[in-house]
Amino acid sequence: MRSITTDPPSVEILVFAGCPNAEPVRKRVAHVARELAIEPEIRVILVPDDEAARSNRFLGSPSVRVDGRDVEPGAEHRTDYAFSCRIYRTPAGLAGQPDETWLREAMKR
Secondary structure, eight states, X not given: OOOTTTOOOEEEEEEOTTOTTHHHHHHHHHHHHHHHTOOOEEEEEEOOSHHHHHHTTOOSBSEEEXXXXXXXXXXXXXXXXXXXXXXXXXXXXXXXXXXXXXXXHHHHO
C-alpha cells in the first residue's frame, strides 16, 4: 500500500484499439490529478482480444484502475470480463467513462 504523503498513485487505463473514450478518460484522469496536485504514474494498457480481456479482468473499454483497484464502486465483485465498450452507471446517468468523483476518491486513497 502506498503512503498518501509520499507516493503518487499508479493509474492504469485499459483500452482496446480505437476506443472512442480512451483519450477523453486520459484527459479526465489528468484533470483530476491536477486538481489534487499529484503526479500519478499513468499507463495506458492496450487489451488486444477476448483472451487478454479475461486474463486482465477487463470489464470493458475504458477501464481505470488506481493502485490495481477499479475506480467504479462495487467493480471488485464483477466477473463480466469482456472485449467490449464499457458503460458506467454514474450518479448523472449512463456514461462511457467513470465519474470524476470516483477518480478523485480512488486517487486520494
